[in-house]
Amino acid sequence: MNQMMIRTRPFLIAEIGINHNGSLKLAKKLIDLAKKYNFDSVKFQKRDPNICVPEHQKDKIRNTPWGEMTYFEYKKKIELGEAEFRKIDKYCKKIKIDWFCSSWDENSLKFMKKFKTKYNKVASAMITNLDLLKLIAKEKKLTFISTGMSEMKDINNAVQVFKKNKCDFVLMHCVSTYPCEEKDLNLNLIPTLKEKFKCKIGYSGHETTVSPTYAAWFLGADYIERHITLDRTMYGTDQSASLSEAGIRELTNILSKFPPMLGDGKKIITKDEKKLISKFRYWKI
Numbered sequence: 001m002n003q004m005m006i007r008t009r010p011f012l013i014a015e016i017g018i019n020h021n022g023s024l025k026l027a028k029k030l031i032d033l034a035k036k037y038n039f040d041s042v043k044f045q046k047r048d049p050n051i052c053v054p055e056h057q058k059d060k061i062r063n064t065p066w067g068e069m070t071y072f073e074y075k076k077k078i079e080l081g082e083a084e085f086r087k088i089d090k091y092c093k094k095i096k097i098d099w100f101c102s103s104w105d106e107n108s109l110k111f112m113k114k115f116k117t118k119y120n121k122v123a124s125a126m127i128t129n130l131d132l133l134k135l136i137a138k139e140k141k142l143t144f145i146s147t148g149m150s151e152m153k154d155i156n157n158a159v160q161v162f163k164k165n166k167c168d169f170v171l172m173h174c175v176s177t178y179p180c181e182e183k184d185l186n187l188n189l190i191p192t193l194k195e196k197f198k199c200k201i202g203y204s205g206h207e208t209t210v211s212p213t214y215a216a217w218f219l220g221a222d223y224i225e226r227h228i229t230l231d232r233t234m235y236g237t238d239q240s241a242s243l244s245e246a247g248i249r250e251l252t253n254i255l256s257k258f259p260p261m262l263g264d265g266k267k268i269i270t271k272d273e274k275k276l277i278s279k280f281r282y283w284k285i
Helices: 024-036 071-077 082-095 106-112 130-138 152-164 189-197 211-218 245-262 271-280
Strands: 011-017 041-046 061-064 067-070 098-103 119-122 142-146 169-174 200-205 223-227
Touching (some): 011 024, 041 082, 041 106, 061 071, 067 071, 082 098, 098 106, 098 119, 106 130, 142 152, 142 200, 169 189, 189 200, 200 211
Parallel strands (some): 011 041, 011 223, 119 142, 169 200, 200 223
């Protein structure tokens, strides 16, 4: 049987990222939103601003909802700490949804060892940080590797790290612009990646629409990650590239309908078709 015809609902990741703006209350509301629409997991980002904020960016002034501050101060303000993640861990267990983080540096990866999460994530920005990738791969957790801001050689280098360490992974096709224009999505890279690396493939979308996600699934992406927000006009770099509840509802509703539409690939005469045969076929077979 043609294996391409046998598809199930994709594994859905709700990327909360930093859309919580440093608020535990907002983080919980976003977790609730993901749970309401049957996402399999929610994902956050964890970084040490002392490491992850480039020196030339630290003193740049930003106007924020909390007043004027440097970019470094802003990044520290929205970073969730251990107390907040303890509560997130407890809350996710309570409502029965998995959670995990993309760790942007070694300190953050060590921090996440305090929690027994199932998955790891390599952010697109980190895909060429092979030292960090080696540490992630040694944990042997299923790891989602986003491929934005990279060339094929960069993806290959990352894949070799995970294969060498015998760590299961999913390559996530991604274009790292926020939001991404549909003309730049290059969704045909999904089957290309699948063929070249013989691995699990997913899609991490940053467009404002939902139809490209359907196309990604049809092209072979069995793991889907979309940023979510309560309001796309909220302050934050990722809010405009995220789906609000209306978009989430549309996305999950349509994705749930696709697998039954595909059937099993066997040609049969349906029960209702049989009723019509005598009506339309005037000859005897």
